Amino acid sequence: MINQFRKLNPVNLILLLAYTFVMRIVIFYETPAHLNFDFLEPFARLLISIDLENAFSASANIFFAAILVFIQALIFNRIINNHNLLTKPSFLPALMYITGASLFLPFMILTPALVCNFFLIWIIDKFLKLSKSPNAITTVFDIGMIIAIGTLIYFPFMAMLLMIFLSLLLFRSFNWREWVAGLIGFLTVFFFLAVFYYWKDNLNSFYQIWKPLGNKFPSVFKINYNDYLVLIPVAVIIILASLQLRENFFRSFISTRKGFQMLFFMFLVSAVCFYLKPNFRIWHFLLCVPPGAVLLAYYFSNAKKRWFYETLFLLFVVSVQYFLFV
Template structure:
């Protein structure tokens, strides 16, 4: 199966569509009686009313989520291939994006984090263009606005602001205009939001939007380890990918090296951003899927022992399905 997706054959897009729904067999087999979907943060719903969410039936919710994941996987695949992050273009990024988006039951339904992945993929694309741009001011401004739009949907997305400055450190020499432009783009969106709150005599509510940023990072975690055993094969593949990446690191293009470093920091930002939402749900970690899927795809793109990497992928798929059912 891996060899099939290593190629750029258009028929793979059809296989991916079928694979997307195959990875959701467990939730279709036992449909929840009701699914809630809060598309926007409360401070956004204050001035934007979108009549979707709780009116959707469970089947519609799950099918829409699957279609969104499939569309995101195709877009993600285009971005990774356009920036030549793998040894050759193919459909492996899309394959592992869909696989990563199917690891846990909360990943299979509509969620604000899932919607934000459209924006995260867009941010990834723009950040990887920094090194090729003569002037990154407008690029950073656009990224700031995209992150602001994501924050309107899901507040933890605000932590991606850090990626603006980390990416500039990786790709460019210091220019204060470039460092400020991303923040200006972000503030531009929230300036309009603040004006709206002011017109409605609700500036106190606008101030409370930012209080989660002062949350203390939790020092203790309650983890049911049996719920996360599916991550064992994922972790194994990631370790193998990092070993492979280290071996090829200095033989890769400079832009490729910097892109992987940037994606590593993006993965970390996605993980730690959960602290900004005290009642966060497991679907939050969908934000880790785009940068994580690149690393998984990198290993399978460079692996040479077919019996081993095909078996490893089969173990990953079977483990995912097993833990979804049980």
């Protein structure tokens, strides 16, 4: 299967679509009676009146979530290939993205984090373009606005502001205008939101938006480890990929090295920003899928022993399905 997706064959588009639904067969088999879809954060609903909470039946919710994942996988695949992060263009990034987005049942429904992955994939593309742009002020300003729009949908997405500064450190020499441009882009969106709150004579509620920023990072976690055994094969592949990346690190182009460093930091930021949402759900970690999928794709793109990497991927897929059903 891996060998098939190592090629840029149009047939792979059909196979990817089929694979998307096969990986989600468990939730179609055991469709919940009702699923809510909170499209926007409560503070943004005054500005944009869209009520999608009960707009879809449970089956439609799951179906559209699968379609969104498939579309995101194709966009993500094109971006990774365009920036030459792997040894050669392939459909492996899309394959790994779809697999990562099928790890847990909460990943398979419409959620704010799933919608925000469109914005995350978009800013990955813009971050990777920073080193190629003679003047990055406009690009960084756009990134700030994209992050602000994503924050209206899912508040913890605000943590991606940190990625602006980390990416500028990686890809650009210091220019204070570029550092300020990202913040201005972000604040521009929230300035208009503040004006709207003021217009509605509800400015005190606007101040409440920022209360989660004062949350302390939790020191105690209640974890049912049996629910996360499926991450063992993921961890094995990531370790193998890290070893492979380390071996080839200094043979790669500088832009490729910096790209992987940026994605590593993005993975960490996406993982730890959950505390900004007091009642966060497991689907928050969908934000980790895009940067994580690149590392998984890197391993399968560079692995040499076919019998080993094909068997490893098969075991990965089987384990995902086993833990989903069990």
